[in-house]
Amino acid sequence: MLLESTLNTLxxxxxSPRRAEELGTLGYLQWLAGLPRNVGYPKEAERALExxxxxEDTDPAVQAFCALLRESxxxxxxxxxxxxxxxxxRGGAKARRRMV
Structure with a gap:
């Protein structure tokens, strides 16, 4: 469930490309922090990557997220x-509304 929410956010x-990298990193950290303790990282990373x-082709922040998973x-x-x-x-809610 957390993975779906993270991908939705990304x-x-x-x-800018820099902001996409920042969001990808934050998404990776959110996903990583939400992993249960009793699961294996490689299996979960493969599932997330899948x-x-x-x-990945349409969302630069997802592309950055995938790059971190692959590198790990x-x-x-x-x-x-x-x-x-x-x-x-960054402009708060007003700026976010303009982007939608």
Whole structure:
């Protein structure tokens, strides 16, 4: 359920490629934090990737999410680059309504 919600959130228009990367990173962290303790990461990452790939061509933030999943599966012992978004005002609800 959390994966579907995360993917839904990532399917938004973004104002720049940098913002898409930021949203993809935040989506990955949300998904990761929501994993149950008793599941294997590789299996869940493959499942998430399988679901997300359908939206990868049309949504840049989903593409960034998929890239993080692939990198984590390809190099499981390497630290991922998970830069947090820079703190700045983005226009709040008014700006979000304009993007829809």
């Amino acid at each position: 399917q938004t228009r973004t104002e 679901m997300a790939e359908a939206f 599966l390809r190099n499981p012992l390497q630290v991922l680059s998970l830069d947090m978004p820079e703190r700045r005002r």
